[in-house]
Amino acid sequence: MSGFMAILKRDLHLATRQGMDNMMVVMFFVIAVVLFPFGVGPEPNILARIAAGVIWVAALLASMLSLERLFQTDFEDGSLELLSLSPITLEVAVLAKVAAHWLTTGLPLIVAAPLLAVLLNMNAEGFPMLIVALLLGTPSLSLIGAVGAALILGSRRGGVLLALLILPLYIPVLIFGVSAVDAVIGGFEANAQLLILGAFLMGALALCPWAAAAGVRQAIE
């Protein structure tokens, strides 16, 4: 546990010292969402209709942007080798790195999301649900993404490959995340969608650290 906290603290430290990296993810998120009114026209009803979907898709892409660097820098400077040789189980180390990734990229996205929802004229009844759904969904994105980030270690042009590997796996989270918000706006309960998002999170929490650690071991062998 102390090892988990040590790695988490170090990664948060690194992220705050290189503040621009995380700011850029949020900036990308904002710009990607703002592009939609230019593309589909400023009609408020259309924007309100697509708001939840646009925010979720942009959040998926934004969280993927920073994933490439999750293990890459540690891999290049030899830290990943040493982490795998430390008495900390590699799975725990991976989980700590994913937690740091979510805190530095997932959380800022959730903070920015309601603001963008206002921009897109989303029905205000959906705001709390949007935040809850993102809170449940984005950790799954970081966890699934870690598996991809571990698999692309050592490959050139890893970023594109990462998108191809990971985006299809994001689809279930996207579907239930959007449908939870739409259900609440339509006047229905969204418990089922939240339970499914929670189930995804539990499943990812149980499986992804193992898969990512296996990928890392493969890369440093």
Place this chain on the structure above:
Amino acid sequence: MSIFCGQNLICVRGERTVFTDLDFNLDAGGALVLIGPNGSGKSSLLRLMSGLLPQAAGSLSWNNEEIREDPEAHADRMHYVGHHDAVKPVLSVAENVAFWASLRGRGKKTQSAVMAALEAFGIAHLAEVPGRFLSAGQKRRVNLARILAAPAPLWLLDEPTTALDKQTIGALEATIAAHRAGGGMVVISTHSDMGLESFKVLDLAGFAIRQAS
């Protein structure tokens, strides 16, 4: 009875067999120097000893227990210094060393141990300097200070003298001597002569597979 032993080790990288039927053993306080031409498998043997690389065949044991059975226990008693120095550019020298020491959780003494380790390699005055301003030799010293900050009985050093100046090589030799005097073991691959006392030499050139003619 030797503590750290390898028997009939075979190492395969990619499709190529690097060495076969390699044996070694190391007693408490012992030192093993790996020599051999480039590509003869010095680094591969060190990675194999550390557990980074699985051996294709043969056994590696610590006190007669197979290392593969409990890799975490092995990690806890071993330090590995490879070709990369793992120095984070935005963390200060002291923070870099303290992080690796904290992973081995030796209580609250970490801070003083870190400063003592920096002192030993003459970089105490750089404690607050971020890693990105360090020269190659200074980074290597940070990496060596890391293994001193959290004690472990086995040191695996892959060409530790790379980029080091004469004075620091002397400091490293003194550190290794003190480590061995305390019962520690060290395996070093090197191309330059290091001032070690009573060490065994393992020439890896002798274990290469002969080219099929």
